[in-house]
Amino acid sequence: MFDLDRWREIFQSISKNKLRSVMSGFTVAFAILLFTLLFGVVNGLSNTFKDAFVDDAQNAIFISTGVTTKPYKGLQSGRRVQLKNKQYDFVKKAYKDKIELLTARVFKNANISYKNKQDNYSLRAVHPDHQFLEKTIIDEGRYINERDLKEKSKVIVIGRLVKKDIFGEKPAIGKRVNVNGISYKVVGVFSDSGGDREERQTYMPVTTAQALYGNNDHLGQIVLGYDQKLSLDEAIAFGNKMERDLRKKLSIHPDDQGAVRIMNMAEANKNVGVFMAILYVLVIIIGSGTLIAGIIGISNIMIFVIKERTKEFGIRKALGAQPSSIVGMVVQESVLITTLAGYLGLSLGTYFLSLIGNSLEEDYFIKDPSVSTAIVVGATITLILSGLIAGYLPAKKASKIKPIIALRAD
Amino acid sequence: MLEIKKLHKSYPIGKDSLHVLKGIDLHIKEGEFVSIMGSSGSGKSTLLNIVGLLDEHDEGDYYLNGQLIKNLNEKKAAMLRNKFLGFVFQSFNLISYKTALENVALPLYYKGVNRKERLKTALEYLEKVGLKDWAGHLPNELSGGQKQRVAIARALVTNPKVVLADEPTGALDSTTTDNVMDLLRDINNEGMTVFVITHEEEVAEQTKRIVRLKDGVIISDELTANSESFKHAVKAL
Numbered sequence: 001m002f003d004l005d006r007w008r009e010i011f012q013s014i015s016k017n018k019l020r021s022v023m024s025g026f027t028v029a030f031a032i033l034l035f036t037l038l039f040g041v042v043n044g045l046s047n048t049f050k051d052a053f054v055d056d057a058q059n060a061i062f063i064s065t066g067v068t069t070k071p072y073k074g075l076q077s078g079r080r081v082q083l084k085n086k087q088y089d090f091v092k093k094a095y096k097d098k099i100e101l102l103t104a105r106v107f108k109n110a111n112i113s114y115k116n117k118q119d120n121y122s123l124r125a126v127h128p129d130h131q132f133l134e135k136t137i138i139d140e141g142r143y144i145n146e147r148d149l150k151e152k153s154k155v156i157v158i159g160r161l162v163k164k165d166i167f168g169e170k171p172a173i174g175k176r177v178n179v180n181g182i183s184y185k186v187v188g189v190f191s192d193s194g195g196d197r198e199e200r201q202t203y204m205p206v207t208t209a210q211a212l213y214g215n216n217d218h219l220g221q222i223v224l225g226y227d228q229k230l231s232l233d234e235a236i237a238f239g240n241k242m243e244r245d246l247r248k249k250l251s252i253h254p255d256d257q258g259a260v261r262i263m264n265m266a267e268a269n270k271n272v273g274v275f276m277a278i279l280y281v282l283v284i285i286i287g288s289g290t291l292i293a294g295i296i297g298i299s300n301i302m303i304f305v306i307k308e309r310t311k312e313f314g315i316r317k318a319l320g321a322q323p324s325s326i327v328g329m330v331v332q333e334s335v336l337i338t339t340l341a342g343y344l345g346l347s348l349g350t351y352f353l354s355l356i357g358n359s360l361e362e363d364y365f366i367k368d369p370s371v372s373t374a375i376v377v378g379a380t381i382t383l384i385l386s387g388l389i390a391g392y393l394p395a396k397k398a399s400k401i402k403p404i405i406a407l408r409a410d
Numbered sequence: 411m412l413e414i415k416k417l418h419k420s421y422p423i424g425k426d427s428l429h430v431l432k433g434i435d436l437h438i439k440e441g442e443f444v445s446i447m448g449s450s451g452s453g454k455s456t457l458l459n460i461v462g463l464l465d466e467h468d469e470g471d472y473y474l475n476g477q478l479i480k481n482l483n484e485k486k487a488a489m490l491r492n493k494f495l496g497f498v499f500q501s502f503n504l505i506s507y508k509t510a511l512e513n514v515a516l517p518l519y520y521k522g523v524n525r526k527e528r529l530k531t532a533l534e535y536l537e538k539v540g541l542k543d544w545a546g547h548l549p550n551e552l553s554g555g556q557k558q559r560v561a562i563a564r565a566l567v568t569n570p571k572v573v574l575a576d577e578p579t580g581a582l583d584s585t586t587t588d589n590v591m592d593l594l595r596d597i598n599n600e601g602m603t604v605f606v607i608t609h610e611e612e613v614a615e616q617t618k619r620i621v622r623l624k625d626g627v628i629i630s631d632e633l634t635a636n637s638e639s640f641k642h643a644v645k646a647l
Contacts (some may be wrong), residue, residue, distance in 0.1 A: 004525075005519060005525060008525075009519075012507065012508070012512075013507070016507035017507065311503070312505055314503075315503045315504075315505060316505075316516070316520070317484075317488060317491075318462075318464060318491065318497050318503070319491070319492065319497070319516055319517040319520055319564070320488050320489065320491050320492020320493075320517055320520035320521065320568075321488060321520050322484065322485045322488040322489070322520075323484045323485065323488070324485070325520070399484075400484075402464065402465060403464045404459045404464040404465050407464075407499065407503060
């Protein structure tokens with residue numbers, strides 16, 4: 001219920017007792033300011049770590065091969081292991097219930113020329129799923145599709161910067177470019193959050209590249225996205241099992257670490273996750289400690305304030321104030337001060353964080369420090385509650401004192 | 411108006427208890443101007459606190475405006491105080507951060523009167539005690555006599571049944587004492603019941619009835635030369 005007279009009483013009491021109000025407000029504001037800064041900075045750290053993996057899908061597993069370091073089944077060490085379509089098909093068939101996305105990659109260099117423009121770019125020959133694993137964003141046209149694969153179409157998807165180099169502002173879609181001496185149709189232009197290097201890539205169907213360059217079934221890499229329903233631990237176990245299976249298929253010694261290499265994002269995510277979890281636990285401990293110190297601060301001040309006002313409460317009671325009206329007045333004042341001061345601390349904190357912005361990213365790995373709405377709301381509720389308790393307990397006690405005793409207190 | 415029968419009150423002091431009021435019988439009718447006289451320790455303040463619903467009695471009956479006061483909770487007591495009683499204290503007990511006008515208006519706030527009406531009524535009562543021009547001043551800008559007059563205005567503002575004054579002149583010099591007593595007499599002459607506690611003979615003499623208290627019992631209860639019935643009695647002689 002909104003009671004204008006009650007608010008008038010409270011504002012009068014606050015404005016006539018500025019020092020006391022400022023003191024109690026300051027405690028809370030400072031606690032919340034520290035709390036906000038602390039959380040913001042840790043969020044900034046967390047953002048940096050998350051960004052480190054933003055280029056590719058979070059659930060990606062990269063399979064590549066190298067040179068054997070141990071002899072096995074009559075094969076000598078130092079043998080170069082080559083991924084082929086056979087392994088791609090094996091992975092596709094054997095783990096189909098655990099795989100969401102799957103693509104092969106063949107790496108080539110592409111000398112692309114159009115009219116009088118010519119330059120060298122990297123080329124990836126891929127399956128359609130590659131778009132989602134690499135988080136490729138199609139700006140114009142389309143990506144490689146199944147039909148391209150089947151027909152070994154001579155089509156190419158070029159990066160935003162490739163398009164800029166070769167076509168400038170003119171449209172690229174439908175134009176024919178010369179790639180290593182063979183004519184291809186540009187069917188799409190893409191951008192990528194992975195940076196300039198990614199945007200100087202070009203993509204073509206894996207089947208086309210295999211047929212035209214080398215005429216073999218070699219693959220450079222197999223990339224898959226595991227089922228997102230898998231937990232991190234399950235995903236790591238899945239990656240390890242696949243590694244063992246592939247070693248067996250490729251006649252590699254089970255302990256040979258170098259010949260088949262699996263880079264599993266789940267492992268990286270887990271490490272970062274553990275690190276961030278520890279950091280958050282620390283911050284929650286320190287942050288709540290700060291909040292508690294603030295709450296204790298305001299409780300102390302409220303106890304003192306109420307002691308100081310005991311006589312005033314006695315007068316008010318003698319004049320007909322009911323105990324509930326005294327408690328209500330004190331609690332409302334306390335909640336008002338904590339809420340306002342808390343809000344001030346919060347605003348200052350977020351303002352400082354926004355000032356910091358990305359300026360600490362290079363040296364301190366703090367990117368875009370900020371606090372989430374949930375934390376803001378949580379801290380505000382904590383504040384209001386603490387203001388309530390800090391005011392209520394001593395006020396309740398004071399309101400129970402008989403007016404005659406309160407009046408005697410000089 | 412006020413009826414007290416066989417009232418007892420003890421205060422616990424450590425394991426013992428101090429019997430302060432030992433069976434007080436007192437009847438105060440509407441429109442009376444009564445003073446309770448007694449040295450310190452006679453129990454007069456205790457009596458006023460019980461009459462003023464600031465404290466509870468142990469035994470006996472107390473009727474305020476015909477209503478038996480028994481087992482009052484804080485809320486009920488606060489309502490009755492606000493409705494029937496006006497207080498004047500020795501140390502004024504004004505709220506230091508409120509102006510004279512706001513102090514006078516405070517009981518009306520607890521009565522639930524709206525702000526405009528409150529301030530209007532409060533100003534009328536300030537005028538009545540001759541302090542209209544001081545309405546916007548804080549208590550520490552007023553003299554002792556002025557403070558007590560503000561307190562009297564505050565006691566009257568709800569138009570109570572009884573004004574209870576606890577040593578109203580205790581902190582004042584003799585000139586201001588007379589002014590305050592004159593003011594109380596004027597109020598009484600307008601029909602208000604006034605109940606004064608004092609240990610000063612000169613103050614008591616200005617009321618119309620003196621009740622003397624000693625060691626928790628009433629030792630005398632007589633009308634003074636100021637009372638109408640006394641004047642009638644003198645005339646008859």
